[in-house]
Amino acid sequence: MRRVYLDNNATTPVHPLVLEAMIPFFKETFGNASSVHYFGQQAKKALEESREKVAAFIGAKAGEIVFTSGGTESDNLAIKGVAYANRAKGRHIITSSIEHHAVLNVCKQLEKKGFEVTYLPVNRYGEVSPESVEDAIRPDTILITVMHANNEVGTLQPIDAIGKIAKARQILFHTDAVQSVGKVPVNVDSFNVDLLSLSSHKIYGPKGVGALYVRRGTRILPLFQGGHHERRRRAGTENVPGVVGLGRACELAAENMDEEAGKLLALMDRLQSGLERKVEDVLLNGHPTKRLPNTLNMSFAGVEGESLLLNLDMEGIAVSTGSACTSGTLEPSHVLSAMGVDPQLAQGSLRFSLGRENTEEDIDYVLAVISDIVKRLRAISPFYKSSSSPS
Amino acid sequence: MLYSEKVMEHFRNPRNVGQMENPDGIGHVGNPICGDIMELYIKVEDGKIVDARFQTFGCGAAIATSSMVTEMVKGKDIEEALRISNKAVAEALDGLPPVKMHCSVLAEQALKSAIEDYLKKSGRAKTKEETEVDDDG
Numbered sequence: 361m362r363r364v365y366l367d368n369n370a371t372t373p374v375h376p377l378v379l380e381a382m383i384p385f386f387k388e389t390f391g392n393a394s395s396v397h398y399f400g401q402q403a404k405k406a407l408e409e410s411r412e413k414v415a416a417f418i419g420a421k422a423g424e425i426v427f428t429s430g431g432t433e434s435d436n437l438a439i440k441g442v443a444y445a446n447r448a449k450g451r452h453i454i455t456s457s458i459e460h461h462a463v464l465n466v467c468k469q470l471e472k473k474g475f476e477v478t479y480l481p482v483n484r485y486g487e488v489s490p491e492s493v494e495d496a497i498r499p500d501t502i503l504i505t506v507m508h509a510n511n512e513v514g515t516l517q518p519i520d521a522i523g524k525i526a527k528a529r530q531i532l533f534h535t536d537a538v539q540s541v542g543k544v545p546v547n548v549d550s551f552n553v554d555l556l557s558l559s560s561h562k563i564y565g566p567k568g569v570g571a572l573y574v575r576r577g578t579r580i581l582p583l584f585q586g587g588h589h590e591r592r593r594r595a596g597t598e599n600v601p602g603v604v605g606l607g608r609a610c611e612l613a614a615e616n617m618d619e620e621a622g623k624l625l626a627l628m629d630r631l632q633s634g635l636e637r638k639v640e641d642v643l644l645n646g647h648p649t650k651r652l653p654n655t656l657n658m659s660f661a662g663v664e665g666e667s668l669l670l671n672l673d674m675e676g677i678a679v680s681t682g683s684a685c686t687s688g689t690l691e692p693s694h695v696l697s698a699m700g701v702d703p704q705l706a707q708g709s710l711r712f713s714l715g716r717e718n719t720e721e722d723i724d725y726v727l728a729v730i731s732d733i734v735k736r737l738r739a740i741s742p743f744y745k746s747s748s749s750p751s
Numbered sequence: 752m753l754y755s756e757k758v759m760e761h762f763r764n765p766r767n768v769g770q771m772e773n774p775d776g777i778g779h780v781g782n783p784i785c786g787d788i789m790e791l792y793i794k795v796e797d798g799k800i801v802d803a804r805f806q807t808f809g810c811g812a813a814i815a816t817s818s819m820v821t822e823m824v825k826g827k828d829i830e831e832a833l834r835i836s837n838k839a840v841a842e843a844l845d846g847l848p849p850v851k852m853h854c855s856v857l858a859e860q861a862l863k864s865a866i867e868d869y870l871k872k873s874g875r876a877k878t879k880e881e882t883e884v885d886d887d888g
Contacts, residue, residue: 664786666810670762683786683810692786704808707786740768740814742779742790742806 363676364722368562368715369511369539369655370680374605375564381608382566385601393598394587403600410607414571417610418556419547426572426593427603431538433583434557434572435462437594438534441580442503442555443470446532450500456480456488456517457698459507463536464694480506485647486515486699493522497529504533508551509540512682512695512711513646514655516544523552532578538562538570542613543621543652554578560602564716565609569602616716624714625653627723631712632656634727639734645701645709654714657682659705662744663737668710671733677726682709704743754811755845761815766822771804776869778861787813787854791821791861795869799828805861812851816858819843824862833866835859
């Protein structure tokens, strides 16, 4: 069966060159980077070279990169690390209502520990307004955390503008850039961020590794206690093969991003215009232009997302949905809800997230099978009898 | 796989799909926030459900349970049909993932609601009589 993977925002396959770079660090160069002997120093050298590569990719200095186990840990370290290091200064945090759960649930946890959190609303495109950030600032605000690109709809936030406000008001600013790094330019100085989370497996690197950028002079408390690794900010023996993979993935992303983004955008446009042409009553969720070049979130009126997803899976096509049914929470996507998308349309949403391995043939295959699936599900649906139900 | 073979089979080829002309009872349950809406139609002759059809907006489990409950109910008299539980529907599908059990509850409720609608429309007296006969027997 033909298989088309359009779920690259969930995870990506490891790039063959990344894998090639990693392999020696499982075998001959297996040393503990903290060891003084030859084996340790070889590992340490690779670790520091990777740190340089990651730093260069986002316009940072090597000493500002802390390696973690991934995006979730980076978000936890950034938010809890800043909150607990600054609790004497204040207890107020500003975030948005469409963050990834790795940010939202950390904020909810902090609320139980005596912190106060403002969850900013978004407009129908999923954008936070910089003015709302400014208005939410209080004398006791210690951190602003707003994601760069939303994982579900791909909308890009006005991060430069928010960064300027944070800098002017001298409040620490964190951004979860897990979905944007490698897809659009990310620069810690032009963003004016103090902390930035990124993950390896979203950019054709291995799972289980990520990084947190921490601007020089920014004090954070570590999440757990142990050895003096990562300048005492992240205890635990470094995942050297993983870090090497992340470094190589950043290097490749830096080389290919412009070309890759153009290709992805063309494919995404082909998919979007094809869907709009071939399927009735589809609606875009997310910003029409200020969006990641690979993320397309569409609602199919009258159809529930999971049943659509399962049908596509039977045809070999992998996508994801904001439907409640797949989350197990019985609530549709918090992102689409915050954007004011009608609950029924939110239930009928699909996210197509493209990647470097996708081709025009993949897109045409999706377009060839999806309209019949939607028609069939609409014939079953009690919501779609009015307009074009065949029966 | 998230679902049993049986669930997938009913999901792929749902039985008794579509609206019914002049149904004797209509059941409408669910809400769009939680994601599942079921409409179940029954045709009743001499106290027996002779046909059942459905329309469902919902996930794989919602469609499969709708399909299964319409199959199970056909040929049953009202009293038997009222005894079809959500567990029976789930079991007939070789089980459902725990997070999807509510879909079988919805299927049971849709059926009960269609029967109630039928009883209301047709006047309860007759069925009460039948119930009494049943109880006596």
